[in-house]
């Protein structure tokens with residue numbers, strides 16, 4: 001099996017910055033949002049679609065990898081907010097990139113989407129079927145947010161991307177552990193617009209096309225399943241938490257991340273966050289964070305990275321990577 005590594009990274013978010021005081025009018029506040037979620041501001045699209053964001057992040061990653069669009073064999077997009085229900089967002093992005101030699105499809109795992117999608121891309125390269133895979137996590141949750149509700153404070157729009165390739169060097173993805181539990185499906189969902197509840201005037205009047213979230217259940221689940229999955233992957237590889245140099249997690253809330261770090265015994269300085277500037281960009285969080293840390297030249301050869309995500313479904317997982 002071939003070693004698969006991250007050859008290039010990229011990211012893009014809309015220019016429009018929405019600060020916390022925007023939510024004063026719905027009974028929230030900068031103080032509450034920063035204290036509970038760690039968010040100061042988020043980017044909100046003023047017309048750019050998910051594929052517009054994903055295209056820019058993807059192009060950025062291809063350039064960073066020193067490749068051209070013709071080198072890309074496969075584009076996989078993690079998104080819960082595709083431009084249209086059909087076709088896939090990946091096909092929109094493929095067209096924008098002009099990457100017509102590539103295959104393109106989406107993966108749906110909401111906030112775990114990027115991690116799940118990376119794991120798919122890695123398998124294609126390991127097996128020898130493809131050489132260069134462009135993985136993109138992109139979402140515009142602003143399009144599925146009920147701006148009259150207080151949970152509108154949680155999300156922002158953005159996209160991150162990475163090019164995965166193979167190498168004979170001793171680096172790259174060590175392993176993934178992924179889980180899903182559909183019994184949790186009601187705790188974060190968009191009730192209307194699918195085959196279960198097709199769009200009608202009533203679904204629109206009932207605001208059924210916006211996400212609905214049970215924040216307490218998200219919190220409770222995240223602080224249980226993520227630490228358990230981190231311990232599972234460490235145990236499998238006979239590694240200790242002390243060997244982790246960086247944790248690059250999904251960005252749900254600062255309190256969730258602090259509790260996860262506490263439970264696994266990881267000093268919080270090793271946990272990378274950027275939710276103060278982007279909030280939770282769902283599929284975008286991990287690849288945007290990775291791009292920032294990569295471009296800051298923070299990784300050294302041999303560093304061990306721990307990726308971790310949890311999201312609707314429920315879905316969750318971890319991955320280990322040697323830089």
Ligand SMILES: CC(C)(COP(=O)(O)OP(=O)(O)OC[C@H]1O[C@@H](n2cnc3c(N)ncnc32)[C@H](O)[C@@H]1OP(=O)(O)O)[C@@H](O)C(=O)NCCC(=O)NCCS
Nearest residue numbers: 027028029032036111150151153215216218219252253311
């Ligand atoms: C949302 C969350 C912070 C709420 O905390 P909680 O203590 O469980 O929730 P409660 O509903 O009891 O709210 C606590 C207080 O905050 C207030 N509150 C809730 N949402 C608020 C908001 N957006 N702005 C201001 N105040 C808010 C409540 O009114 C309540 O106030 P009170 O004590 O005066 O009655 C917490 O559940 C959480 O972080 N969940 C994770 C959600 C998440 O990460 N989602 C991303 C999906 S991947």
